[in-house]
Amino acid sequence: MEVYFTYILNLKTEKYFLKQKNVFFKLFTFTFLICLLFSFALMSCGKNKAANKGILPDTSIYSNQNFSEKILDSTILADFYLQYHTEDSLQTQITEFYKRRNYQYAWFDKNGITEACHIFYNQLQNFSSDFDDQSINTKLIDSLINIAHKEDKNTILPESETHKIEFLLTSNFFQYAEKSFGGIAKNTYDLEWFIPRKKKNFQSLLDSIISTSNNSNLQYPVNQYYKTLTIELRNYKAIEKSGGFPGITTLKKQISVGESDSCLVNLKRYLLITGDLKTKDTTMIFDENLKTAIISFQNRFGLTESGILNKATLNELNTPIKERIQQIMINLERLRWLPEEMEPNFLMVNIPEFKLHIFENGKPISESKVVVGKMATKTSIFKGQLSTVVLNPYWGLPNSIVINEVLPKIKSNVSYLSRNNIEVFSKNSIIDPRTVNWSQYKTQVPYNFRQKPGKNNSLGKIKFLFPNNYNIYLHDTPSKSLFTETNRSFSHGCIRVENPKNLAEYILRNDTQWNIEHIEKILKTDIEKRITVKPTIPVYLLYLTSWVNHRGKLNFRKDIYLHDKKLASEIFAKEK
Structure with a gap:
């Protein structure tokens, strides 16, 4: 009997330990699975963070010290999009911009409206003036800035009004940047231009504007040729505003050194305005200085450099300045399609x-x-x-x-x-x-x-x-x-x-x-x-x-394939 009870006791003890062992194994397995799942969660979180880098704050601009002390309520954006019927592509741009700056205000700080607003406003005015483009409402921007400046008079703007100004400035910036630096929306392949257009980063441009107080330090997403031709556009518009180029008419087939003609007075005025003639001359005599000036003009227009006033040269001289301005604007559009850096x-x-x-x-x-x-x-x-x-x-x-x-x-x-x-x-x-x-x-x-x-x-x-x-x-x-x-x-x-x-x-x-x-x-x-x-x-x-060539000379050429004519119908669509 004692042996039996000993056997039973040993058997129960063994079963107990086996049971305990089984419980321990289950606990160990459960704990291991929990740790494994937790590890996967951490890895997944890391991947999500990597995937979301595009909307993280730009550390070169937004550091731990906030750029602005004013913070926006992110939920208000949805109401703004609904109220102003904002297109999806524009919504994406705006939302990404504010996410990257942790919903800090861009155009306001604790002292009111910032210098960035004035930089943008000047850009917008220049673009509107240079390209006769009124599609972006500069009057609205003007009124928004005036409203914002009421804060200087100890008049506190309602938060709803500040939100409106903030989001309208941002949405107008992205619309302006697309037109000014991106170019027309039409596929350029339809215009027989088969160089792919690179997507430009207007987020970075807006970051730069907001973080600087000096417009001259900004890097715009256009190449050097665009910048120099824009200067010439402004010059030609100033010439147009002051009366344009003088007309040049003569009954002679050609005029050369030693001859005289009344048309040479206007010719010299014209070439003085363009910089081809270096010194003022009001005489009717064709001298060596005028010959040099005509050769300079002929070189800039791709003509035979004879130094003689002939029919081909007269035709270029008498092209209306309005047509020249449009020709410059057409080529500025093409230059927007080229890379910022070659x-x-x-x-x-x-x-x-x-x-x-x-x-x-x-x-x-x-x-x-x-x-x-x-x-x-x-x-x-x-x-x-x-x-x-x-x-x-x-x-x-x-x-x-x-x-x-x-x-x-x-x-x-x-x-x-x-x-x-x-x-x-x-x-x-x-x-x-x-x-x-x-x-x-x-x-x-x-x-x-x-x-x-x-x-x-x-x-x-x-x-x-x-x-x-x-x-x-x-x-x-x-x-x-x-x-x-x-x-x-x-x-x-x-x-x-x-x-x-x-x-x-x-x-x-x-x-x-x-x-x-x-x-x-x-x-x-x-x-x-x-x-x-x-x-x-x-x-x-x-x-x-x-x-504008590397010598700083403005050049014009014939539209030999009529590509200018086709592009003009896209750029100057308001004339349709």
């Missing part, structure tokens, strides 16, 4: 100028003439990366040239192909063109055509590739005489370069294998050689008919 080293072709510019360390170091596409085969506006230089290139003829130009000639005489070193391919095999009945083809030809390298190759001896969807590149040409023309829109879309050897030497200057001697050695042959460019070089193909 790369330090790049190539730039301005199509209406017929010029290629090389920029190094942000400064132009050389320029040369180019031939661009004619109206029917316009050169596209885009940005590429120059990656390859080809010496002694083959030329693969585009189908449009084959159908419109080559096919009629080979129908007349098939020897046209051999005389011009053109090969015909069927798939990957060269065929004898004399075995083909060319008369059967009209709009399509089932063959490929290629011109062999040589001095008469249509691409000349060098081409520069920057891969793109428009099949456009820079290249040499055997037709050198076209570079003497003033209007050089003759190509099928590609860009012919006046000095391709100099350009190749510059592009390959850091490649020790390709000095000018080696380049010239290869060019003496007809063997194609492809050279990879590392690093690639940005190439901008732009369309500007008005700009």
Whole structure:
């Protein structure tokens, strides 16, 4: 019996300990799961914080010491949006702005309205005056500022009125910034401008305005070309306000040094206003000073620099100043679409100028003439990366040239192909063109055509590739005489370069294998050689008919593709 009870006791004890062990294991498991879940929660919280960085206060502007002691009630924003029918995109901008500053007031502090308000108001007035844009109600802003200034007279504004002024100023700022620095809302691809527009950060701009008391220290989200052309817009509007340019009429076809004419009095007044003539002269005599002034004017307008008052020069002189102001405004719109900062080293072709510019360390170091596409085969506006230089290139003829130009000639005489070193391919095999009945083809030809390298190759001896969807590149040409023309829109879309050897030497200057001697050695042959460019070089193909050059001179050019006309209908929509 004693043994039995001992057995029973031991069994119960064992069961007890097993039970306790089981309870302990469950407690341990439960505790472990709780800790694990807590860890995940912390990690998730961290991720959420990382994801919400976009609405955290900007520590470079908003430190632990608040910018303003006045704090807004965030719930009031919803009422404001409802009352003023605020668009969703604008709501997003405003909400993000106030979240980032922990709902501190932007335009008020404990002393009343801040200097930031006056900086913004001056910007708005300048924009409205410069661009004749009344779409943003400056009178409303003016009245808001006047109401806010009542605080200076010991009149405490109701909190509801302060909220209204605060939010209206902020919403008007974002509307103004979009118009002033972002440009029109229309997709620029519809305007044949294929350089992507970069989204600009107006939050940062407003942060800067609010945190500074000096307008001159502000960095606006526009490039240097925009800033200099804006100054010229103001100059031209001041000239218009004072009566405009004097008219210049004469019965003579042209006037040159030594001659006299009554029209020269007004001509000298005109050129003195534009800065082309350096000293005042009220005589009717055409002297050397006037010749120099006319050459300066002709240079700025892309005319033949003859120093003679001729028909082409008179036409530019007598263009109404209103049209010039609109031309400047059109190009300011285009400049809004460009990056705030260009790369330090790049190539730039301005199509209406017929010029290629090389920029190094942000400064132009050389320029040369180019031939661009004619109206029917316009050169596209885009940005590429120059990656390859080809010496002694083959030329693969585009189908449009084959159908419109080559096919009629080979129908007349098939020897046209051999005389011009053109090969015909069927798939990957060269065929004898004399075995083909060319008369059967009209709009399509089932063959490929290629011109062999040589001095008469249509691409000349060098081409520069920057891969793109428009099949456009820079290249040499055997037709050198076209570079003497003033209007050089003759190509099928590609860009012919006046000095391709100099350009190749510059592009390959850091490649020790390709000095000018080696380049010239290869060019003496007809063997194609492809050279990879590392690093690639940005190439901008732009369309500007008005700009300020690096010498500070205001330039104008003809609207050769009528792009200005199309953009004007968008900018000056109020005239519709």
